[in-house]
Amino acid sequence: MTRLWRYGLLLSRQRHVAEDLVQATCVRALERAGQFVPGTRMDRWLLSILHSIWLNEVRSRRVRQGQGLVDADSQLSVDGESVAQTHVLAAQVIRRVDALPEAQRETVYLAYVEGLSYREVAEVLQVPIGTVMSRLAAARVKLAEYPPLHTVPNPFTGERR
Structure with a gap:
């Protein structure tokens, strides 16, 4: 959980958002537990889920702001x-x-x-x-x-x- 939280904090730059990302990651992992391949690294699978949730959040935020689809890499840059x-x-x-x-x-x-x-x-x-x-x-x-x-x-x- 600590590794997920650190990664969520790196992406979002906000504690509460990182916590939400970790929670959403855990929920999605439980919902899709059947997709986990036994013998592979669970931490990598969970980090991948968190990354996917973050990209979806970035894209949906842009759509809500009326700016349509954008390149996620350009939106991941955060000052601070x-x-x-x-x-x-x-x-x-x-x-x-x-x-x-x-x-x-x-x-x-x-x-x-x-x-x-x-x-x-x-x-x-x-x-x-x-x-x-x-x-x-x-x-x-x-x-x-x-x-x-x-x-x-x-x-x-x-x-x-």
Whole structure:
């Protein structure tokens, strides 16, 4: 559940929406339990369901606003910064990753935070594996453009960590 909630929060940027996404994911998984293939990873299946629900929500929101069908990738970009972090280096990394386009950010999250393989990420996002590799490569290039991370001096020794 924690992994689903983190992914829902990454997509929506709002706690209450993330909670709703997790609940909807659980309901849909129970309704479609017969579609789960024994021997496969349930977490990947649940992440895929959550992703699908989110895309449907983005599309329906656009329709309700009278803007018709739109490319979901263009609507997944959300401005804003995540909650303040206690560790300076972690906060810097999070800000840099957060500045990536949504498709890259989502792919980086699934591959590097959740530890899914490229193939698993492709299945969750319902894109070709080449698209996953391309998004990760583009994200690495973008992240490499930043100057080195700033370290914080240890208040006791003065050394940088």
